Amino acid sequence: MQEPNTDLDLTVNGVRHHGRSVPGDMSLVHFLHEDLGLTGTKIGCSIGECRACTVAVRTRPQAPLVTRQACMTSMRHVRGWDVTTVEGLAAEGALHPVQQAFLEREAFQCGYCAAGFAVAGSVVVDHAANEAEQPLQETIDTVLGSHVCRCTDYERYRAAVLAAAQSAAPPERELGPPATPPETTPRLSRTPTLTTADTERLGYTPVFDDPTLELIRLLRDGAEIEHSLLVQYLYAAFSIKVPRFADLAGWPSHRYGGRPLHLMGVAIEEMTHLDIVNSLLVALGAAPHLGRQQFPYEQDIYPFDFVLEPLSLHSLAKYVYVEASPSAVDPAQQHTPEDRAFVDRLYEVLGSTAPAAPRPNQVGSLYRKVTRVLELLQEREPDRLDYTSWFARLELLREEGESEHFTLFRSMFEATHPALQDCTDVWNPASPDHPVVPLSHSSGLPPSGTPVPDETVPALRHLANLHYWAVCMLLDASYRQGMHFHSAARRHMTGPLRTLGTALAHHTEGLPFDTFVAGYAPGLDTTQNLRLTHTMVQQITIAQQHYARHLPYDYPANCALETLWELSLVSDEP
C-alpha cells in the first residue's frame, strides 16, 4: 500500500528542514536530489551495494557519526537525523582534509564514486582520534571495503584517507551531555477498571484492564506472527525457479512502499509490519519482540501449522487464508461465480487442515483490537503518544495484509499472476511450468557437542543461522536505539542471507531459520546486549573464514566487518 506522507524533520549540511511532510517511501537520495537540489550524492546501484550514495549521519545528537547509504534509506526512517553530504564537507571555504587529499593524490578518475569515498573518508577522520583498539588502516579498510570504483585500483583513495586521518589533529573527545533517556518513565497511577461500555466498544473482553498491558500482549502476538510470516515467505521465495519465474520471487526488489508484486515484496512488507509493531511496543515502554517459536508453529490463532516449506498450492492456500479479510473467505459472502469457485477451491485445498468452522484472518482482527485498545488508551492518556500517526500506521498494516497480500496470493493460487501467464498446470509438481524447486528443510544446528561438518550444505546452513540471529539482535537493538542498526540488519539480509539462500537452493535445500534459544536481547542491559550482538557478529567472521571455500562467489564477506565497526562505535555508550 502506498504509505502516507511522513513529517519531515531532517538536518542536511547544517540546515534543518521541517514543518512539512514528504512521501515516506521516498529514498533519502531522491529527497536530496529532487527536493533539495543537492545532486552531489550519487546513485550507482540503488540498493546500497556500491556506496556511491554514502552520506554521513548522526541518527540522534550524541550518536556516533556513521555512514549510511542514501539510496536505500526511506524518508520515514530519517526523522531527527543530521546528515552530511559531499556538499557539506567543506567548512568555511576550506576543503575537508579528505577532499584535499583526494585532489592532491588525484585519487579518482571519472570521479563518480568520489563523493561516496569522500564522505566515508570524512567519517573515518572523525573517528580517527578514538580508534585506540582498531588500527587506523584496519578501520579505513572496513569502512571503505565495500565501495566500488570502476576506474582505479583504490590505492590512491586508501592512501589519501589514511593521510587525512593521520594528519587530523586528535580532537578533544567531546563527551557532551549524556544521551537523553527514552521517555518511558513508569507511570505509577492506579489502573481504572474496564467498564461494560469499554468492553462493548472494544468488541472483545481483554485479558487486562490496563490498556498498556493489553496492548503489549497483543503486539507481542502480532510481532511473533509478522516474524513467522516474514520467514515463511522468504523461505518460499528461495524455492522459486529462477530466472524463468524471477518475477514471482522478486529477488531484485529492495523497495519499501507500493503494492507487493511477488513473494519478496510481501516479505519486505512483513518486515515493515514487524517494524511498526515493535516501534509501538517501544513507544509504550515495552521491549521489542523478535522472538518466535521454532517451526512447525502451532498456535490456536490459525487453524493449521506454519512450517517452512517451498511454495505449493497447499502453502499458498494457507497464505491466502492467513492474509484474507473475514469476508473474503466466507463462503456466504461470495457474490460472483468466480469468487464462489475460488473459495470452494481454497477450502478443498486446505482440506485436511481446514477447520470445521472457518476462522479467517486473525491478523486483521488482531490489529483491529490493537486499534480499539489504543483508542481506549488515548481517552485515558491523551498526551502519551502521537496517536494519529499510530492509527495511520496500524491502518496501513491491516490494509496491506487484508487487501494487497491477499490479492497477490490469490493471483498466485489461481495462477493468474503475470509471472505465471501462459503456464499450464502450474501447481502440479510434475508440470514443466511448475515454478518451484522442492527445497527440503533441515535444522542448521549441529547435534549437541559436535562441530558443524566441513561440507558445503551444513556450512551454509550454519552461517545462515548466524546471520539470521545477528539480524534479529541488530533489529532488537535498533528498535531500542532509534533504528540505529536498521541499515546493518538490512545489509545482512540483502547480502549474506540472500546469497546463502540462493546457494542452498542450488542444493535443493532451504534456509534453516532456526530460532536462537537465548532470544535476541539476552544481555542484562543495553550495553551487554550490544556486546553480545558484537560477539555474534564476530562469530560470523570466524565462521566465514573457517568455511570460506564453501561460500558462493557473490557472498559479501565485508558485511560483517562493517557491522562490527558500527557496533564498536556505540558499544561503550551508556
Place this chain on the structure above:
Amino acid sequence: MGSDGDAADGRMRRVTGEKVFASDFRPVDMAAVGWPTDCGHALLLRSRHVDRVFTGVDFARLPVELRPDVVVTAADLPQPPYSNRVSADNVQALLPAGEKADYIGQPVAIVVYDDFVRFRRAAQELREGAAPVVYGPAPATGVQPPTEEQLLAQDLEAWTQRSFTGTPRQAHYLLDATVPNGYSHWNRGRVTYDAAQSTFVRNGQPDTDAEQLFSAIAGDMAQPGALGAVTTTFTQQTDPGFLEPEAGLAWLDHSSGTLHLVLGTQSPHGDVPDIQTLLGRAAHPSVRAVRLWSKDCGGGFGGRDKSPFPYYLALAAVFAPGPVRLAYDRREQFQGGLKRHASGVRSWIRADPDGRIRAVRSFVVLHGGVEANLNGPVLGLAALHATGPYRVPRASVHAIVMERAIPAVGSMRGFGIPQVAFNLETALDRFAVRGLGMDPIDVRLANVVRAGADGSPGAPAPDTDLAGTPLRFHVGAAEVCAAARDHTLWRQRDEARDRVAARGDGTLYGVGFACCMEAYGTSQDSVYTAVQVTGDGRIVVWGQSVEMGQGSRAALERAAHDVLGAEAVARLGVVGPFERFAQRLKELGLHDQVKISLSHGASSASKTAFFHVHAVREACRALLRLRLLPVARTLLNEPALSDADLLAAWHDGAVRLPGRPEVPLAALAGELVRTGGQTCVMAHGYFCNGWSQATFQVDGVSHEASVDALALVRSPDDDPVPLPPVGPLRAPTARGPGGDVVPRSLYAAAGHLIGVEIVPRHGTIRVVDAVTFLDAGDPLLPTALEGQVAGGLAMGISHTLHEELPPETGAGPYVNFDRYRLARYADITGIRRETVLVPLPSAGVLGPGSPSLRHKGIGEATMTSVAPAVANAVAHALGQGDDRCWPSRTPIRLADLPLPDDGRS
C-alpha cells in the same frame, strides 16, 4: 546543432559535489539558457520474450494513480518522417505490437510522468512486474534450451569445422611470410569465406591460394608428432560497470524547433546524426535542429560508444510536453547497456624445438548481441590480434561473431583483444613449459615482433602484423618481454613459490607473465580541434574527445600549454563547430580527392594521447606562427624580424629576443584582440598509416603542417572558412599492394607479471604482486598514466577473478551489483604494484621523417594481458604438472582447477 562542451574545472567540482555528470542536471540548471524549470520523468518498458508476439501495453493493469501521462510506442513513429531503428541492421527502436522482439529487453514503449513521486512509484512497480506489457501465447514448452556457455562451446566446435552458412559477420586473415610477397591482406587484399561454396573469396572470385594456404597450415598442425599445442579457452560476457548509469535530460523547444539533449556520451558526433536519422531530418514536423550539451561521463569503457540510450531520450522529449529526464537505474543498465562479447577460441601453435613458432591457426567465436553496435569492428580487431605480438611465418585466423537475441554487445575496453590474448598467452605459456621445457618469456623473446622505426641504415626490414602490414612505427613488445624476463619477480619466482609452500598452511603462490600488442585508434582517424587565445592570454582548447576519467581534458590542456606556454582550459565533446568545418571542407572537395576522411570518431581511453594531442599541438603551432608571432613585430616595432628568428625566440610562452623586451603571450593575444585579428585556429588531421600533411601560405609565411586543414577565425562559433592549401593535400600511404586500407598500423605493447596467492581452504585466488610493463612512450601526464595503469590492472583482475553475469541476466531488470560482483576496495587493495615504462627511441613513435610524436594510446593495453598473466600465475602456483593447471576460462574458479589434495580436504 552543436555543443558547448564543458569548460569546468572538473576535479574540484567532483570532490565538492557540484554538477558535472549528465545525471546531475535538472531543467532548473538550464534555466539560464531558456529551459522551463520543471521536467517529466521517462521510463522504458521492455520486452522480456523473443519467442512470443508482443501484443501491446495495457495500463489498466496498473493502479490508476500510476498510469503514465505520456506513452510513446512504435505506432507513434510513422515512416516518414521517422525511421524506427537503432542500427543499420533494421533493429527497431520501439517494437511494434504484433511482432516478436528482435532481442530480449527490446523497448516496446516509453512512458513519461509529469511528477517525480508518481514516476518513482510507477517505476518501482514497472521495473519489478512487467504486467502492462502483454504478449501472445507462449510456444509449447519443449526441450530446455542450451545455456549461453553450452551454446558458445557448440558454436566454437561448429566454427572450427567452418560449418556456418548465411552471412554472419566474419573476419579472416591468412598469412604466408615464408616466401617473398607471400599471401597476406597487405599483398592481396581482403579475403572472405563463402560457406555455401566452401571456399575463400577475394574480389568476388574464389581464392584458391587462400584455400591452399588454409589447408596447408591445417595439415601442418595435424602432422603426427608435430611439436605444438592446441588450446581452447572461453571468456565470459562482462558489463562495463561504469558507475554512473546512463542518464540524460532533453527538451524540445517548440519555439525554435531545437531539440536539446544534455548527455554524457562517448560518441557525441555519432549520436546527433543518428538521432536526426531516427526523427527523419528535415521531414520531421517540429524538430528543426538537435543540440547536444555534452557532459562528462561517470565512466565509459566503450559502453557509451553509440549506445542506444540517446535515441530514447530524444524520443521521450519529442513527445513530452516539456523537458524530460531519462535515467536508467542499475538493473536497467545491466539489462539494456552495452556489454563485452563472450568468446570461445581454439588455437593451434606449431613450433620448432628451439621455440620458434612456425605457424598459428586460430578460430575465434564471439557471442554478440543484436547488431546495434560494433560487432564487426570488435570482431575485426579480435582476429587481427589472434597471433599477438609475435612474428608468425604462417597463420590462418578465422573469426565470427554470432549475433544473438540479447542486448547489444559492443566495443568495451579492449575491443576483442583481451579475448584472443587470453587464449594465445596461456597457450604459449603452457607450450613453453610443457611442450618445450623452456622459460616462457624466452619463448616469447624468440618470436616477438621487431618494428622498423629506428631509421638506422641497413636495419633489417620490419616484421609485419598478422595482416602483413609492415610495422613501420614503434612497437616495444621485445622491450616489454626483456624487461619482464630480467625482473626479480620473474627471476625468483620458483624460490618465492617454495617459500610460501614451506609455510605449510596450504597457501600456494605463483608468478605468471603475459603480454600483448594492442592497436590504438581506429585505422582511419579523423580528428578536429580548435585552439583559441583570449585577450588576457588564456588558452581555450576545443576538443572532440569526452572526459570519462581517462584524463582527456588535462592531456589536451597540457598539450596546448606545452606549445603556447600558458594555462589552458579544455572544452570537450564539441560537435557543432566541427560539423560546420567538415561541411566547409566537403564543399571544397579537396579531401575527397585524396581519400582523406572527414568523419567524426568516438572517444576512447586510447585516443587522446596520440591523436587529439597531435591535432591540438598542430593547431597551437599554426596559431603561433600565423597569428601570434607576427604581432610581435608590431609590439617590438621591428617589422623586419624574420619568421625564423621569431620562432626560435619563442620559449615558455613569450618571445625572448636578446636585448629586447620580453613579449608574453598575453601581450600578443591582447594586441590581436585589439586589432580585430583572428585569435583561433581550427584544424583537421587524419591518420591512416601516417598523418596527412599540407602546406599553407599566410601573409607570406609558408607553414608546413601535419594536419590537412586549417581555418583562422575569431571564435569556433564563426563560419570556419578553410585556408587554401598550397599544392595538393598529402594523404598518408593507407593501402598496401593488395589495394585495401591497412587494418591497423599503430600498436602499443604491454605486459604483466602477476603474483597470485591461492588459498584452497578459503577458496580464494588473490593477486598480491603486479608489475605492468608498458610501451606508452613519454608520459604526457605521469599521474594520469599511472592511474590508467592501476585502473587497467584492477579491471583486468576483476574480469579474471570476479565478474560473472548471473543466469537471470537479460530476462528482466534483475541484475545489480549484489549479484554481479566486481572487485571492491576490499578485494584488491594491498597489491604490491610497480610500473615499468619501456623507453621510446629518439625518433619517436613514427620514426624519422614523420612528425615527432612521443605518446601512445594505452588505455586498453594496460588491461589486456592481465587475465592470461593471472592464469599463468595460477598454473605456476599449481606446479604446472598438468595441462589443467592453466585455467581455460574466465572467471577463473578454483573448482575447475587441479588443486593439491591436501587443499580440499
